[in-house]
Amino acid sequence: MKKKTVATLFAPVLLAAVLCLPLAPSLRGETAAGDNPFFVPYNTPFDTPPFDRIQNAHFLPAVQEGIKRQQAEIDAIVADPKPASFQNTIEALDNTGKFLERVTGVFFSNLEAVTGKELQEIATQVAPLISAHQDNILLNEKLFARVKAVYDRRARLKLSVTQLYLLESDYRQFVRNGALLDEKQKARLRDINRDLSLLKLRFNDNLLAETNSSYIVIDSKDDLAGLPDGVIAEAAGTAESLGLPGKWVFTAQKTSWIPFLQYGRKRDLREGLYACWFMRGDRDNDQDNKAVLQKIINLRAERSHLLGYKNFAQFTLEERMAKTPEAVNSFLARLWQPSLERAKSERAEMQKLIDAEKGNFKLASWDWWYYAEKLRKAKYDLDDSALRPYFELGNVTSGIFTLSEKLYGLKFTANRAVPVYHPEVSVYEVKDADERLLGILYMDFFPRDSKRGGAWTGGFRGSWYEKGRRVLPLVTVTCNFTKPTGDTPSLLSIDEVLTFFHEFGHALNTLMADNRFRTTNAPWDSVELPSQIMEHWTLEPEMLNIYARHYKTGEVIPAALVEKLKASSLFNQGFETVEFLAACILDMAWHTLDSAANVNVDNFESKTMAAFGLIPEILPRYRSTYFAHIMDGYASGYYSYIWAEVLDCDAFEAFKETSLFDRKTAAAFRKYILERLGTEDAMTLYKKFRGREPKIEPLLKKRGLL
Numbered sequence: 001m002k003k004k005t006v007a008t009l010f011a012p013v014l015l016a017a018v019l020c021l022p023l024a025p026s027l028r029g030e031t032a033a034g035d036n037p038f039f040v041p042y043n044t045p046f047d048t049p050p051f052d053r054i055q056n057a058h059f060l061p062a063v064q065e066g067i068k069r070q071q072a073e074i075d076a077i078v079a080d081p082k083p084a085s086f087q088n089t090i091e092a093l094d095n096t097g098k099f100l101e102r103v104t105g106v107f108f109s110n111l112e113a114v115t116g117k118e119l120q121e122i123a124t125q126v127a128p129l130i131s132a133h134q135d136n137i138l139l140n141e142k143l144f145a146r147v148k149a150v151y152d153r154r155a156r157l158k159l160s161v162t163q164l165y166l167l168e169s170d171y172r173q174f175v176r177n178g179a180l181l182d183e184k185q186k187a188r189l190r191d192i193n194r195d196l197s198l199l200k201l202r203f204n205d206n207l208l209a210e211t212n213s214s215y216i217v218i219d220s221k222d223d224l225a226g227l228p229d230g231v232i233a234e235a236a237g238t239a240e241s242l243g244l245p246g247k248w249v250f251t252a253q254k255t256s257w258i259p260f261l262q263y264g265r266k267r268d269l270r271e272g273l274y275a276c277w278f279m280r281g282d283r284d285n286d287q288d289n290k291a292v293l294q295k296i297i298n299l300r301a302e303r304s305h306l307l308g309y310k311n312f313a314q315f316t317l318e319e320r321m322a323k324t325p326e327a328v329n330s331f332l333a334r335l336w337q338p339s340l341e342r343a344k345s346e347r348a349e350m351q352k353l354i355d356a357e358k359g360n361f362k363l364a365s366w367d368w369w370y371y372a373e374k375l376r377k378a379k380y381d382l383d384d385s386a387l388r389p390y391f392e393l394g395n396v397t398s399g400i401f402t403l404s405e406k407l408y409g410l411k412f413t414a415n416r417a418v419p420v421y422h423p424e425v426s427v428y429e430v431k432d433a434d435e436r437l438l439g440i441l442y443m444d445f446f447p448r449d450s451k452r453g454g455a456w457t458g459g460f461r462g463s464w465y466e467k468g469r470r471v472l473p474l475v476t477v478t479c480n481f482t483k484p485t486g487d488t489p490s491l492l493s494i495d496e497v498l499t500f501f502h503e504f505g506h507a508l509n510t511l512m513a514d515n516r517f518r519t520t521n522a523p524w525d526s527v528e529l530p531s532q533i534m535e536h537w538t539l540e541p542e543m544l545n546i547y548a549r550h551y552k553t554g555e556v557i558p559a560a561l562v563e564k565l566k567a568s569s570l571f572n573q574g575f576e577t578v579e580f581l582a583a584c585i586l587d588m589a590w591h592t593l594d595s596a597a598n599v600n601v602d603n604f605e606s607k608t609m610a611a612f613g614l615i616p617e618i619l620p621r622y623r624s625t626y627f628a629h630i631m632d633g634y635a636s637g638y639y640s641y642i643w644a645e646v647l648d649c650d651a652f653e654a655f656k657e658t659s660l661f662d663r664k665t666a667a668a669f670r671k672y673i674l675e676r677l678g679t680e681d682a683m684t685l686y687k688k689f690r691g692r693e694p695k696i697e698p699l700l701k702k703r704g705l706l
């Protein structure tokens with residue numbers, strides 16, 4: 001199913017959707033420190049950000065101050081006359097930058113969840129400042145000399161596993177950021193980093209603008225034939241908000257786009273809306289992303305060469321569980337053939353249906369959802385709108401809370417005193433089995449123009465130990481779920497339910513993390529394990545009995561429906577897997593290039609896909625010009641989702657082997673994965689949990705590809 005981006009808590013790579021515009025004059029004025037809430041104690045419950053007092057104008061001066069303070073903290077480490085030790089260098093470094101993080105945690109979160117022109121303009125100032133600041137740290141020769149001095153003596157220092165992991169991660173980070181380069185090379189690296197940070201903003205901003213302006217307007221009721229009432233109502237609401245009362249608007253947002261493709265009977269309209277999605281960033285207009293992408297690919301390649309790597313993928317994968325591009329490519333190849341074969345037989349089945357209906361046309365990419373839905377109905381008599389009433393958002397939320405309690409003993413209590421960044425946000429205190437407060441959870445469910453698409457987990461603060469006391473993490477779960485309309489509450493699609501379980505897994509990971517240090521370093525291809533394993537509970541009958549109740553009657557989802565649902569989980573898996581793998585392949589193809597200078601983006605894409613024999617009825621899940629994942633840590637890492645799926649399928653087997661809510665297995669998963677991921681080698685941790693390396697078979701079985 002759809003997997004969503006995980007947001008690392010404070011990484012500036014999170015920047016999204018920003019125009020490269022000069023700063024508006026009104027934002028230039030320095031705000032006096034006195035009325036800037038970032039400069040004074042928050043005096044809020046759990047030291048949560050005082051959103052009621054934070055204004056956009058506070059961000060820039062606070063970021064500047066944060067940078068100044070961290071620089072001073074680092075100068076002090078460097079000026080220490082004592083020889084470098086783990087404590088006075090590595091641990092001291094881990095302690096720097098708290099003020100900056102306090103600001104950026106809020107800023108980057110708001111930039112994604114409640115963005116606007118003003119915030120985007122500030123981001124164009126903030127992004128290069130932070131990028132330059134990070135360079136100043138990572139290219140600080142005296143600081144690196146101290147880190148290296150500790151690193152070179154590491155074998156004799158009697159460090160704990162966690163300390164050693166932190167030291168090695170730090171050292172590698174310096175080296176990978178150019179610490180061993182000469183002056184001229186370092187200067188070039190700085191330029192590349194600055195350009196990349198701005199280009200990524202540009203890419204995401206173009207994408208947001210394209211998504212917001214990509215829609216079809218329908219003014220005749222006939223054209224709505226086949227669509228469920230809820231979908232029509234939402235489309236009317238969208239039209240209303242666009243100043244088109246009495247019409248219906250369908251957009252490139254998935255909550256609008258997918259139902260239209262699934263149910264809309266008018267083939268030409270499906271084609272039109274489909275193009276709204278897949279042409280984003282490829283319209284040769286002001287928001288075109290082709291040249292932006294090329295520049296990004298080129299700069300990444302140049303950067304990798306400078307650091308002594310063959311290409312960007314090799315550079316990136318060194319730090320992943322997969323380790324090399326070859327390992328990723330052969331992993332993808334192993335999955336590709338059986339998936340493609342399955343997709344072809346799905347295609348044949350749909351064509352048969354079209355022919356039986358005397359459709360007299362060949363299946364096209366914009367028909368796939370429509371005929372898949374028809375086949376699903378015919379084979380499993382399941383339609384999305386019959387399922388949705390059993391997945392009311394409130395019920396799903398309590399179901400997820402109950403699952404967390406059954407597995408880990410967690411308790412969730414709403415807290416209305418915590419300030420929020422938008423009135424739709426709800427806040428919970430999360431307590432452990434022994435009543436100890438674990439963290440604060442913010443949940444923000446519905447789409448709005450100021451929010452980027454998709455679903456993600458982030459936060460305003462991570463957790464670590466401060467003078468022996470654990471700092472409470474502040475975690476956010478942000479989604480774009482189906483809105484309530486009129487008397488109907490928010491009724492989720494299965495896809496949305498899975499997304500919610502998924503994101504909640506990320507949230508549990510952050511809430512339960514037991515990090516000694518602030519710096520953590522989980523390989524990207526392991527971070528989806530905690531989230532994806534949660535999806536396995538979603539459709540288990542025992543779990544459905546707990547939460548899948550009809551929102552009107554309270555009746556538990558009928559067993560027969562559950563059976564069909566289970567059976568249908570293998571349905572369309574060829575398409576799902578191929579669509580996903582094609583995007584992985586595209587990602588790897590871009591990032592193993594030497595240079596993209598003379599590449600025509602569209603040709604490159606089709607050539608790459610042709611080499612793998614991708615059928616024309618399927619496009620990669622993301623085409624290059626709107627592949628937002630590869631703007632951040634998923635660059636040459638989109639495969640991570642399915643890599644992690646090997647882990648989560650294998651890990652979930654441990655529950656299947658005992659029981660669905662087995663506390664002992666849950667305790668081991670918590671101890672070795674949820675609490676420690678990012679503070680020790682991921683494969684070692686996994687083996688401690690499972691007693692062996694992960695097996696690939698449970699994944700193939702789950703997808704019906706074995």
Ligand SMILES: [Zn+2]
Nearest residue numbers: 004005006531
């Ligand atoms: Zn995720």
